Amino acid sequence: MNEIIRYDHVDVSYNGKCVLHDISFGVQPGEILGIAGESGSGKSTLLRAAMGLLGKDGLVTRGDIWYQGKSLPDLVPQELRRLCGADIGMIFQSAGSSFCAIRTVRAQLWEMMQAHGMTDAQLFEEQVQELFARFGFREPRRILESYPFELSGGMQQRVGVAAAMLLRPKVLLADEPTSALDVTVQKQVIEEMLLARELFGTAIMLVTHNIGVIRVMADKMLVLRAGEAVEYGSASELMLRPQAKYTQRLLAAVPQLRR
Amino acid sequence: MVPVLQVEHLRKVFPVDDRRTLLAVDDVSFSVAAGEKVAIIGESGSGKTTIARMVARLTDVTAGRIFLQGTDITQLTGRKLREHYRHMQLVFQSPADSFDPRCTLGDGIAEGLRNFGWQKQAAWQEMERLLMLCGLEVEIAQRYPHEVSGGQCQRAAIARALALRPKLLLLDEATSALDVTVQADILALLARLQRELSLAYLFICHDIALVQDFCDRVLVMHEGRIVEEGTPDEVIGAPQQTYTQRLIDSVL
Numbered sequence: 040m041n042e043i044i045r046y047d048h049v050d051v052s053y054n055g056k057c058v059l060h061d062i063s064f065g066v067q068p069g070e071i072l073g074i075a076g077e078s079g080s081g082k083s084t085l086l087r088a089a090m091g092l093l094g095k096d097g098l099v100t101r102g103d104i105w106y107q108g109k110s111l112p113d114l115v116p117q118e119l120r121r122l123c124g125a126d127i128g129m130i131f132q133s134a135g136s137s138f139c140a141i142r143t144v145r146a147q148l149w150e151m152m153q154a155h156g157m158t159d160a161q162l163f164e165e166q167v168q169e170l171f172a173r174f175g176f177r178e179p180r181r182i183l184e185s186y187p188f189e190l191s192g193g194m195q196q197r198v199g200v201a202a203a204m205l206l207r208p209k210v211l212l213a214d215e216p217t218s219a220l221d222v223t224v225q226k227q228v229i230e231e232m233l234l235a236r237e238l239f240g241t242a243i244m245l246v247t248h249n250i251g252v253i254r255v256m257a258d259k260m261l262v263l264r265a266g267e268a269v270e271y272g273s274a275s276e277l278m279l280r281p282q283a284k285y286t287q288r289l290l291a292a293v294p295q296l297r298r
Numbered sequence: 299m300v301p302v303l304q305v306e307h308l309r310k311v312f313p314v315d316d317r318r319t320l321l322a323v324d325d326v327s328f329s330v331a332a333g334e335k336v337a338i339i340g341e342s343g344s345g346k347t348t349i350a351r352m353v354a355r356l357t358d359v360t361a362g363r364i365f366l367q368g369t370d371i372t373q374l375t376g377r378k379l380r381e382h383y384r385h386m387q388l389v390f391q392s393p394a395d396s397f398d399p400r401c402t403l404g405d406g407i408a409e410g411l412r413n414f415g416w417q418k419q420a421a422w423q424e425m426e427r428l429l430m431l432c433g434l435e436v437e438i439a440q441r442y443p444h445e446v447s448g449g450q451c452q453r454a455a456i457a458r459a460l461a462l463r464p465k466l467l468l469l470d471e472a473t474s475a476l477d478v479t480v481q482a483d484i485l486a487l488l489a490r491l492q493r494e495l496s497l498a499y500l501f502i503c504h505d506i507a508l509v510q511d512f513c514d515r516v517l518v519m520h521e522g523r524i525v526e527e528g529t530p531d532e533v534i535g536a537p538q539q540t541y542t543q544r545l546i547d548s549v550l
Contacts, residue, residue: 077477078448192342221341221504222548248477251550292482296507296549298534 043068043107043242044089044127044210050101051081051088057100059084059266066259068209069236071243073257073274075250075289080263082246086212088112089244090129091119106210125155128208128241132215134199138187145183148202155206166205173238174201174231193224197231204235211235211243217252229256250293254278262286300368301329302466302498303353303386308362310348322348324522326362330466333496337509337530340519341545346502349519350470353500354388355379367465384414387459391471393451397443397458403451404429404439407458414462428457433487449480453487460491466498474504485512507549510534518542 042065051059059081066072076082087093089104089111099112106127111119123129131137139147145167152163171179174197187195196216203211213232217225229252235241245256253260253274260274262283270283281287310323323345330336338346351357353364355371363372371382390396397406404425411421426436432453443451452472459467469488473481489512491497503509509516510530518526518533520541526533537543 077479222506222550223341223544225550226548249550250478255550288479292478294478294505294507294510296510296534296546298546 041068042066042105044244045105046085046102047105048102049085049088049099049104051084051093051097052100053093053097057266059088061102062263062268063102064259064261064268064271066210066242066244068242069240070259071236071245071257073253073260074244074246074263075248075253075260076263077248077289079265081266082248082263083214085263086129086214086244086246089127089212090123091116124151124203124208125206126209128203128206128211130196130199130203130211130213130216132218133192133195134202135187135190135192135195137199138195140187142186143183144185144187144190144198148183148205151202152205170201170205174234176201191224193220193227196220196224196228200228200231200235204239204241207239208241211241212246213243214246215248216245218247218249225252232256250278250290262289299332301331301365302334302367303500304329304365305349305353306363306365308349308352308364309360310345310352310357311360322522323352326519326522326524328517328524328527330498330500332465333492333498334515335492335499335501335513337501337503337513337516338519339503339506339509339516339545341504343521344519345522346519347470350388350468350500350502354386354468355383384462385464386466386468387462387464389452389455389459389467389469389472391475393448393455394443396455397451399443402440402442403446403454406443407439407454407461410458410461424461425457428460429454431460431491432457447480448476449483452476452480452484456484456487456491460495463495464497466500468500468502470502471504472501473508481508488512506534506545518545 045065046062049059049062050057074082074085088099104111148167149163157163168179176182182198217228220228232243236243247253257274260277261271262269264285270277270286281290306327308323308326312320312322314320326349340346352359359372363370366382367385369382371379374382397403407428408421408425411424425439429436429439434450434453438446438450473484476484501509501513513530516528516530516533517524525539526537526542533542534546537546
């Protein structure tokens with residue numbers, strides 16, 4: 040029982056309407072959990088519940104989300120804010136729109152590090168350069184001096200992953216991180232996330248509608264449908280021998296390339 | 299036999315600023331025979347949608363010619379363009395955006411028929427036939443675009459495209475915004491319609507796995523040019539270009 044994060048019979052409601060029902064699972068350190076499901080299945084809500092990002096209409100109405108002995112939905116906002124970023128990192132579909140458009144990448148990363156207690160600009164510069172080098176960015180200086188819109192969509196997303204990893208989070212919550220990208224670029228971002236796990240032992244909760252991404256990345260897999268957990272288990276086992284009817288239909292609908 | 303669609307040496311240059319220009323489509327030629335399903339695949343910025351927009355006459359060509367059923371439509375405008383244009387209809391990625399949000403789906407589909415002189419009642423009956431042909435209940439005619447699911451709306455968009463009995467459907471990422479199970483249903487519908495009505499498709503898509511079973515011929519675009527062309531088995535099984543190989547290797 041050394042799980043880093045644990046969902047325990049979680050219900051989430053929006054305006055009294057239940058959108059997630061009785062969801063339970065745990066994630067080990069360094070483990071990648073793929074969460075699959077179609078539009079409206081509640082997969083993004085599942086991540087948002089952990090971050091306190093449900094908005095004013097959304098509420099965890101039952102169950103708990105445990106992170107290292109703390110129940111995330113019960114934390115006061117200040118405490119949750121301290122955890123978010125530093126312990127629990129996030130990346131979304133479009134990193135470009137989570138950056139501020141009118142400031143350089145360096146200014147934003149520096150602000151983020153300051154918010155989490157860093158004061159030494161020299162040390163910051165060294166850490167950023169080192170991390171960018173480990174992720175194989177060819178022109179770290181140019182990237183830091185760029186405004187987000189000056190980078191390609193794929194590069195924005197790679198910088199988004201690197202930015203999240205600057206704080207060395209123990210868990211990375213990734214919501215459709217490759218869905219807006221071309222396949223060749225998608226592959227680069229996947230490799231970067233796998234490298235992040237390898238370098239820092241980060242656990243990843245990966246929400247995506249793309250079964251292919253789960254196939255290459257995930258250790259465990261959770262299938263959601265209309266707010267209910269349909270199936271949960273080892274990703275490779277589940278892909279090979281899906282038990283639930285819905286999982287079978289979902290997997291059969293994915294176009295497969297015959298080579 | 300005259301191909302349904304033939305494009306010759308198509309070029310499109312966009313101005314970037316006062317001095318620079320962008321060559322989006324560079325000397326592209328291809329044809330689509332009657333009843334043939336042709337796919338154009340390529341990544342963002344490869345020029346595939348620009349080709350679609352030129353073929354659909356939504357944007358003017360810089361150079362080159364477009365023949366629809368043997369008629370040069372490159373410079374046609376107004377009534378003449380509309381006469382020829384009915385042979386080719388479009389289906390876009392986002393069905394809800396291609397319907398007028400203030401009209402019911404039934405009105406949206408029947409409007410094209412009314413424009414070509416159908417009487418109101420006859421147009422409404424034909425519209426209901428089209429809905430059923432596309433696997434929808436006739437009651438859906440009373441609904442507004444935002445009241446139906448994405449898959450239902452895309453079926454309605456296909457019904458509307460079929461209203462003028464076209465020879466060619468131009469499908470620009472028509473299944474890309476849909477969930478995979480819905481995508482599979484729409485592809486099955488398109489395959490059935492193709493058999494029953496012997497339609498030709500120009501299928502623009504970024505998913506190479508999707509076109510493998512669906513299309514007769516594949517054109518691979520890269521940086522504004524067609525770099526490879528052949529049957530899906532030729533292109534995917536034995537790619538000649540390094541770019542095509544890279545594209546195939548990236549598929550998960």
